[in-house]
Amino acid sequence: MADSPEEIQKSIRKYLWIGALLILFTIITVALSYVELPTHSLNILVGMIVATFKAALVALIFMHLNHERPLIYKVLAFTTVFALALFMLFIFTSGDPLVFEGF
Amino acid sequence: MSATTHDSKQGADHGHDHHEPGFIGKYVFSTDHKIIGVQYAVSGLLFLLLGFFLMLLMRWSIAFPGQEVPGLAFVEKLPLLGPIFHEMIGRWAPGGVVNGELYNMLGAMHGTIMVFLGIVPLGFAGFVNFVMPLQIGTIDMAFPRLNMWSYWLFLVSGIMMLASFFVGTGSVQTGWTMYSPLASTTTLAVTNIWMHGHTWWLLAMVFNISASLLGSVNVITTVINLRAKGMSWMRMPFFCWAMFVTSFLLLLAFPPLEVAALLQLVDRVFGASFFLPTGLMEGGQHLDIAGGGSPLLYQHLFWFLAHPEVYVLILPAFAILAEVIPANTRRPLWGYKSMVYATLTLGFLSFLVWAHHMYLTGMGTMMSTYFQITTVLISVPSVILLTGLMISLWGGSIRFTPQMLFASAFLPMFGIGGLTGLPLAFTFIDLALHDTYYVIGHFHYVVAPGTIFALFAGVYHWYPKITGRYMSDKLGKLHFWPSLLGMNLVFAPMFIQGMGGFHRRWYDGGKYFEQTSGVSNFWTELNSSIFGLFGMEVPNNLLGLNVLMSVGAFILALGQVPFILNVFLSIKGGRKTNSDNPWHCTTLDWATPTPPPHGNFDFEPVVVRGPYEYSVPGIDQDYFPQWEIEPGKAAPVPAGAPASAPAHH
Amino acid sequence: MDIPYTVSARPDTGLYNAKIGIWLFLASEVMLFGGLFSSYIFLRVGADYHWPVHELNVTLGFINTLVLIASSVTVVMAWASLKLRRIGQFKLYMLITVLCAGVFMVNKTFEYKAKFEHYAVKLTDGTYLTGHLPEGYEIKFGEVGDLTLTVQARTSAIDADPVDYVLPFLAGGEARFKTEDGSEIELNETTFADLREKALAKAATEGKNNAAIKLVPTSPLAFKAKPGKILGYNATTMTFRDGSIATGKLTDDSMVLEVDGVDTRSVPDAEKSLAWNAGYLGDAWKKAFVENRDHHLKAFEEKYGDRRDPKKSATLQKEAFFMHLHSATPEAGHGDDHGEKKAAAGAPAEHGDAHHAHHPVVKIDKKDIAFYSNFTPKLNTYYAIYFTLTGLHGLHVVAGALVLAYFLFMDGRRLRENPEHLANRVEVGGLFWHFVDLVWIFLFPLLYLL
Structure with a gap:
């Protein structure tokens, strides 16, 4: 049982460490955004990777997703799939990748 | 206590010892799931009636464009109602004639009211609140106070929506889909943008969506955590399964609509250009906007909700029928498990088909092909559900109670609606049929004689549990037959007109588009000669069908009178039920006293078998309730047993 | 007759009701912000103008990020303290969390206010002039x-x-x-x-x-x-x-505009921009602009040679073609922002009245104005999504802070009688709070940095 007093006592230090880590990564994000990578898209990609890592720390440690019940994971898995579908919207603005050149 | 069926003790106090709230606490700001369910259902029915009334005005204008609506002048002269009606509708209809502006308002509000304020509150919120906690054997929803908030937020949204008729600009006029840029720019020149019907519509939607979210969180949590002992997932009645999936659709699909509504609100109120492209002109002038947005973004966000919304409308219908049909055929529900899995698949796939509403936006062949495939795929689980219900009829000795009449009419009606949808799934056919009456006919067959019939069935089915009295059979039949006739007269000709090219938004019913609408065929000839038998002259062309449809609409309207009478008169005058389980059902909602008191059960229900054990060989009665170990004897509460016993089939 | 599993977990699911409820609610929040982020991508991919990079006040955004991270730590510490029944610590941590929310919102207010007072004017050739309207525009x-x-x-x-x-x-x-x-x-x-x-x-x-x-x-x-x-x-x-x-x-x-910036990124030939007309900024500023531009282009060329396409560098485009004006005449203070990043980051307007004398004042003919707006959603889709996203996020911060403040100040009876129940409530409120932080973790780089 991860919610026992002993476990909680142990995780308090962990929370502080994660907090410090998050601040460190925030500084890294800001610094990286001023570095000129070959393309700006690459800057965005790197920035998003760092942000995702930070978000994962918050979700896993602070929100206890590292030891949650299966049910919560199931709900979140479905949500993630649908959210990804939602993120695909922008693809519809670009041209049609399928081109017919006669039959 | 271990009583299973109770002798009817009308007025006897089944209540437990607890603090008795006053009238307001008990019936108005109640946290009891049953009261909230009834509140939802009654509000939903009233909104359905209002939406229906708006449709009658539209139908009149379509069949007899430019002619005075009969009775409009009379209503305006009524003492109290008259001025209200004048402010709402009358002021837009000079001389009693529905003009284009009013028609657009009626169209937009008919759609909005029917979908968001009628069917979802009645079919989903009403039934799920009343029935689901009873069926899974718990005392209330997981968050009773949240449940109350959900209802009142919904009511606020409904009132705002109605109030939008009364603001200076009248209600919203851009169809229930509110497509930008039209919806973002029309009448931007109004004196006060906050006092615009459209702004109110958007705000009302934000409330409505919040209400749905609270409701669905509540339903899902209740189903997951509050099931009675022994109620394993696969012993749960199909009703709860379907509602469970519906809740997920509401939970995850509504937020994108909220986004769309918010962004459109920002566009309208703060002058942003989320949905407005660069260089947009109106009336020959460049608008004072930055541009750079995209109308397509709105459509995507809208349909990302609105397609799952279709299943939010239809799944409650299946949920109700899965209770009504086995109870009246005295046969188990055929293919319970496959129906459960079909529902889950349906829920999942419904998120991945939205752009089939947008084939004509030029999104490209590959994307259309993808959505074409998913759309055709989703018809598979739908067919499984329909087939399951249909085969459940096989070999049953069917009792044709009013609810069974509606249920059996649902099957072919929904079948027509579903099958006519298939051609629309294909891009190349959709090119021709998009935005025609064919589409209107298709989805109305799904939701009107489909869902609404199922909702009627549900009302007839659970009415004895709510009030302790049956609804009248005679009035029920008098309700059913005109409804069936009316529905088909209204919607079937739409297919013919739609294939003839009738556009869905003609307020004059196509009178000014003679080239398309002046065509005649076998059906128009039949139509005009039948009217000829009654001495009425109806043109022998597609326009003539408008008259037939409007006659159908008025038959449908008359058909609802017995229902309204039935609902009200039966409260006091209906035949009393002589048992807590008058239909001899197997599910836990019939194990409670009638009407169920606060706290529902007077014994702790323990579930020992599946939900549809009808006509089980070897026992005397033709039903074997979920909570009985042998007929008439409730299962004992296992001492120290886990809350959920292992399932075995 | 109480609803079961409000305090203890149901054995087979292992969860108490409120926890399922909040995760479901968060799932729908994911879809809500997902829709908004998706709109952000949609708008950015389809944007027909130069998407602003480093244009907001990065310092304020950075401080706000730290504040939110700190509050995230304290809220989880508050929960842990309550679980261990260290009531004093619990109250302290909760108080810090609520105060952090206050600091966040105050910062946000400053940020918004600066935006409302700052204007951008689009000239008919696509040049943007940014600045203040000392007399308003009537x-x-x-x-x-x-x-x-x-x-x-x-x-x-x-x-x-x-x-x-x-x-x-x-x-x-x-x-x-x-x-x-x-x-x-x-x-x-x-x-x-x-x-x-x-x-x-x-x-x-x-x-x-x-x-x-x-x-x-x-x-x-x-x-x-x-x-x-x-x-x-x-x-x-x-x-x-x-x-x-x-x-x-x-x-x-x-x-009448006090110009503090000239953005020529959308003009085919920056030297022919309307902004350099005699009646407007004139040749002296044009000279300063050309110097500044060539300086940055040359520095870029020296640094990267042929390896980078200058047209594809958002930062270079901004530094070379979007000049910030820090003085009333080009001679007085020109040249001080060469190669410095802070000029770009510190969008003006936060300095009060004394600042105004440091900008050239021009009188723009109506016929040259294509569009103008202050820095509100009207200006372009970037500011529209910026205000919508941060506004909605701000609402979440306020709502979360109110809930946490309720647990801290109004729930004393539960703290005495049923601390385990209060711990559950704090956990649930904390989950919401972490989610708010999580959204900001994405918002900050997307809107302020990249």
């Missing part, structure tokens, strides 16, 4: 000959309401008019109602749905209005938002 209209009000028989979107929509813009003269029947009135609510009734009665006899009321001022009259407050105007007429039309003469519609 259209002056004089020598009013007559005023025509259109009243509708039935309520309509546009119905004459001169008291609310015309008279506020009076900038000289009195609201005294001669009506068509020759009598002289002072226009106010009563006299207008009277006029309206008469005009409609007359229209009704003619079978019309609307009527026009023509008023002639008895003394010289002038109007002054912000363009957004009226419907439109041209050289001889001015149309108010209630549909009333005044005839007369346009006296002045030019805009």
Whole structure:
């Protein structure tokens, strides 16, 4: 049982460490955004990777997703799939990748 | 206590010892799931009636464009109602004639009211609140106070929506889909943008969506955590399964609509250009906007909700029928498990088909092909559900109670609606049929004689549990037959007109588009000669069908009178039920006293078998309730047993 | 008769009710912000202008990020303390969390306020001038000959309401008019109602749905209005938002702008931008601009050679073609932002009045203005999504803080009698709070940095 007093006592230090880590990564994000990578898209990609890592720390440690019940994971898995579908919207603005050149 | 069926003790106090709230606490700001369910259902029915009334005005204008609506002048002269009606509708209809502006308002509000304020509150919120906690054997929803908030937020949204008729600009006029840029720019020149019907519509939607979210969180949590002992997932009645999936659709699909509504609100109120492209002109002038947005973004966000919304409308219908049909055929529900899995698949796939509403936006062949495939795929689980219900009829000795009449009419009606949808799934056919009456006919067959019939069935089915009295059979039949006739007269000709090219938004019913609408065929000839038998002259062309449809609409309207009478008169005058389980059902909602008191059960229900054990060989009665170990004897509460016993089939 | 599993977990699911509830709610929140982020991508991919990079106040955003991270730590510590029944610590941590929310919102207010006071003007050739409007921007209209009000028989979107929509813009003269029947009135609510009734009665006899009321001022009259407050105007007429039309003469519609930035990124040839016209910034600033641009282009060339395409570097484009003006004349202070990043980051406007003397003031002809707005959602889709996202996020911060403050200040009885239940509530409130932090983790780089 991860919610026992002993476990909680142990995780308090962990929370502080994660907090410090998050601040460190925030500084890294800001610094990286001023570095000129070959393309700006690459800057965005790197920035998003760092942000995702930070978000994962918050979700896993602070929100206890590292030891949650299966049910919560199931709900979140479905949500993630649908959210990804939602993120695909922008693809519809670009041209049609399928081109017919006669039959 | 271990009583299973109770002798009817009308007025006897089944209540437990607890603090008795006053009238307001008990019936108005109640946290009891049953009261909230009834509140939802009654509000939903009233909104359905209002939406229906708006449709009658539209139908009149379509069949007899430019002619005075009969009775409009009379209503305006009524003492109290008259001025209200004048402010709402009358002021837009000079001389009693529905003009284009009013028609657009009626169209937009008919759609909005029917979908968001009628069917979802009645079919989903009403039934799920009343029935689901009873069926899974718990005392209330997981968050009773949240449940109350959900209802009142919904009511606020409904009132705002109605109030939008009364603001200076009248209600919203851009169809229930509110497509930008039209919806973002029309009448931007109004004196006060906050006092615009459209702004109110958007705000009302934000409330409505919040209400749905609270409701669905509540339903899902209740189903997951509050099931009675022994109620394993696969012993749960199909009703709860379907509602469970519906809740997920509401939970995850509504937020994108909220986004769309918010962004459109920002566009309208703060002058942003989320949905407005660069260089947009109106009336020959460049608008004072930055541009750079995209109308397509709105459509995507809208349909990302609105397609799952279709299943939010239809799944409650299946949920109700899965209770009504086995109870009246005295046969188990055929293919319970496959129906459960079909529902889950349906829920999942419904998120991945939205752009089939947008084939004509030029999104490209590959994307259309993808959505074409998913759309055709989703018809598979739908067919499984329909087939399951249909085969459940096989070999049953069917009792044709009013609810069974509606249920059996649902099957072919929904079948027509579903099958006519298939051609629309294909891009190349959709090119021709998009935005025609064919589409209107298709989805109305799904939701009107489909869902609404199922909702009627549900009302007839659970009415004895709510009030302790049956609804009248005679009035029920008098309700059913005109409804069936009316529905088909209204919607079937739409297919013919739609294939003839009738556009869905003609307020004059196509009178000014003679080239398309002046065509005649076998059906128009039949139509005009039948009217000829009654001495009425109806043109022998597609326009003539408008008259037939409007006659159908008025038959449908008359058909609802017995229902309204039935609902009200039966409260006091209906035949009393002589048992807590008058239909001899197997599910836990019939194990409670009638009407169920606060706290529902007077014994702790323990579930020992599946939900549809009808006509089980070897026992005397033709039903074997979920909570009985042998007929008439409730299962004992296992001492120290886990809350959920292992399932075995 | 209590609802089961409010405090303890149900054995087979291992969860108490509120925890399932909050995760479901968060799932729907994911879809809500997912929709907004998706809109962000959609708009950015389809943007037909230069998407702003490092244009917001990075320092403020950075501080706010730290504040939110700190509050995330304290809220989880508060929960842990309560679980261990260290009540004093619990209260302290909760208090810090709520205070952090306050600091966040105060910062946000400063940030928003600066944006509202700062303007951007798009010239017809695509050049953007940013700056402040010391006098606001108003259209002056004089020598009013007559005023025509259109009243509708039935309520309509546009119905004459001169008291609310015309008279506020009076900038000289009195609201005294001669009506068509020759009598002289002072226009106010009563006299207008009277006029309206008469005009409609007359229209009704003619079978019309609307009527026009023509008023002639008895003394010289002038109007002054912000363009957004009226419907439109041209050289001889001015149309108010209630549909009333005044005839007369346009006296002045030019805009006085204290320029603090010239953005020529959308102009094909920056040296030919309208901004360098003699009446506007002139040749001296043009020279400064060219120097600045060449400096940055050269530095980029030296650093990367052929390996990078200067057209594809958002930062370079911004540094070279978006010049910030820090002095009234180019000679006074030019050159101090060479190669410095802070010039870009510190969007002006946060410095108060003394600052204004440090910018050139130009008078822009109306014919050269294509569009103008302050830095609000109207300006472009970037600011629209910025305000929507951060505004909605701000609402979540406020709501979360209120809930946590409730647990801290109003839930004392539960703390004494059923601390385990309160711990559950704090955990649930904390989950929401972490989610708010999580959204910000993505918002900060997307809006402020990249």
